[in-house]
Amino acid sequence: MSAWLGRTFRRVQQVDHAVTGAVARIPVTAVDRGMVRLTRAADRGLLWTVVAAALATREGATRRAALRGVVSVAGASFTVNVVLKSLIARRRPAAQLLPPARRLIRVPTSSSFPSGHSASAVAFATAVALESPRTAVVVAPLAATVAYSRIHTGVHWGSDVVVGAAVGAGVAMASRRWWPVRESDEAAATAVREVPMLVEGKGLVVLVNPVSGDAAYDPTDDIAAALPAATVLRTEPGRDCVEQLEEVLAARTERAAAVGAAGGDGTIAAAAAVALRNDLPLVVVPTGTLNHFARDLGVYDLREVIDATGAGEAVSVDIASVELETEDGARTHYLINTASLGAYPDLVRLREKWQSRWGKWPAFAAALVVVLRRAQPVRIRLNETWHDVWFLFIGNGAYHPRGAVPAFRSRLDDGLLDVRWLRADLRFSRTRAVLALLLAAIGRSKVYNELQVPELIVQVRDPEAVAADGEVLGEARRLRFSVAGQVAAYRRDEDNPRWAERPRPHHRRPFRWGA
Incomplete structure (x- = not known):
């Protein structure tokens, strides 16, 4: 074995010297x-860092590419400069091998193997390619030139660059384990063919929440102008959105053809509840801050709403419900995204506060550390078994990736609840959870549990606050989660040739009509 390694090393050295000699002979x-x-x-x-800052000025996939690139560069730099260079010592090429015009004034004194510059360059390009292949077409040649420049300037052997590039690519690809890449912006769902065509919004009752999203922008007038035949309402302060919509529907002399909402997930959930109760299609206008449901649905701006409603294109989506037994009696709340007990609402709040600076998954890891440090265990019974947990997560539909932080849904109509929790009855459970998350091994940790069921009954030893779609519903001792039914939600069919000249927007911010 040692003889084979020796022969291999000598061959690599011969190739390295040949490459360096060839570069030295270039005029x-x-x-x-x-x-x-x-x-x-x-x-x-x-x-x-400069390239990432430039890419981050554009929202959507380009910004995600910048964030993943920066994280991958940090990981590659640590792996090469802190770990590998300290283990493997290798002299750099002699300066006199190259013409003076190509030599660096300050030659690095660290080990030549492997190349840190090459690792960072390829890590960044690979990370960008994972999120935005179009952007990578521009970034990749720059990364390749940087890697070659280490040979051209005589500070690295060819094998240093090759191995460094391999390490960088590996680190970027490994980031998918704890920071999943979403290959499609919209979740799959069954097409619904028999929905009314709402030309110019005729027959639509839509509720607009002007305080959602951008506080300086009220979308009411824009929606009224884009859908002139629709009945456009504004939310009334202090009044329940469901009651407001139900009252307007009951007062109409002609049955509404569809109901919708413009706002964040809380406002959309209210319209979804009304749509389910009245067997009406749902129109989603994304004017909130994060627009989780609209993003999964695949509706990003008012133009798409006009196209889908005018053509009568829709898909089937699940609407979940939670029945709460409180001291004031029982009541039912409908949800479109997620519900939670314990420390999870605080975790989400901190993640959303920090993710604009650090990215979603680094922010999640930091938020998890902070929340678990001050959290108190919650005693709950899931179906027939009691557990001590740090938090309980319930998703409307199966979230991906499995065995990791829930990120997105692949389908909107699978009829399942995604249930996940972190155990608090194991020794050092908080430390184990954080380490498992950072090592992308949370799915194999005994602290983490998950299951998918159509219904879930939760009993809490002491009254516990319940949150759904970002809003606190109140405290309850017993809860029953289930998939309440399905509604048809308007979504433009991207396979329809008529929309070929209208590319899908990549922004995530509330639209400004005509801007």
Whole structure:
């Protein structure tokens, strides 16, 4: 074995010297000065930080690419400079092998193997490719040039660059384990063919929440102008949205053709409840801050709403419900995304506060550490078994990835509840949960549990606050979660040739009609 390693190492050295010699024989040109400047610009990841900042100015996949790129560069840099270079010592190429115009004034003194610059460059390009292949077409040539510049300027052997590039690509690909890549922005769902065509919004009753999303923008007038035949309402402060919609529907002389809402997930959930009760299709206008349900549905702006309602294109979506038994009696609440008990609402609040700066999954990990540190265990019984948990998560539909942080739904009509919880009855359960999350092994940890069921009964030893779709519903001792039914939600059929010239927008912010 040692003899084989020795022969392999000598062959690599021969190739390295041959490559360096070939580069040394390249005539000196103005390109040499550019290579020196480029390789210096990539010191300490500065070049990639600047590129990431430029990419982050655009929302959607491009911004996610920038965030994943920065995280991957950090991981690759740590792996190469802190771990591998300290284990493997190798001399750098002799400066006199190259023409003076190509030499760096300050030659690095660390081990030559592997190349940290190459690792960072390829890590960034690979991460960008995972989120935005179009952007990677521009970034990849720059990354390849940076990697080659380490040979051109004589600070690395060819094998240093190859191994560094492999490490960088591996780190970026490994990020998918705890930061999943969403290949499609919209979840799958069964198409519903028999829904009314709401030309210019005729027959639609839509409730607009002007305080959702951008506080400086009221979308009411824009929606009224885009759907002139619709009945457009504004939410009334202090009044229940469900009651307001139900009252308007009951007062109409002609049955409404559809009901909808413009706002955040709480407002959309209210309209969904009314749609389910009255057997009406649902129109979703995303004007909230995060628009989780609209994103899963695949509706991003008012243009898509007009297209889908005018053409009568819709899909079937599940609406879940939770029956709460409180001191004031029993009541039912409908939910479109998720519900939770314990520390999970605080975890989500902190994650949403920090994710604009750090990205969703780094923010989630930081929020988990903070929340678990101050959380108190909750004693609950799931169906017939008692558990001590830090929090309980219930999703309307199966969330992905499995065995990790729930991120998105692949289907909107699977008829299942996604139930996940962290156990609090094991020694060092909080520390184990955080370490498992950071190591992308939460799914194999005994602290973590999950199941998928059509119905779930939860009993709490002491009254516990329950949250659904970002809103606190109150305290309850007993809860029954179930999939209450399905409604048809309008969504543009992207396979319809008539929409071919209307590309899907990548933004996530509330629209400004005509902007």
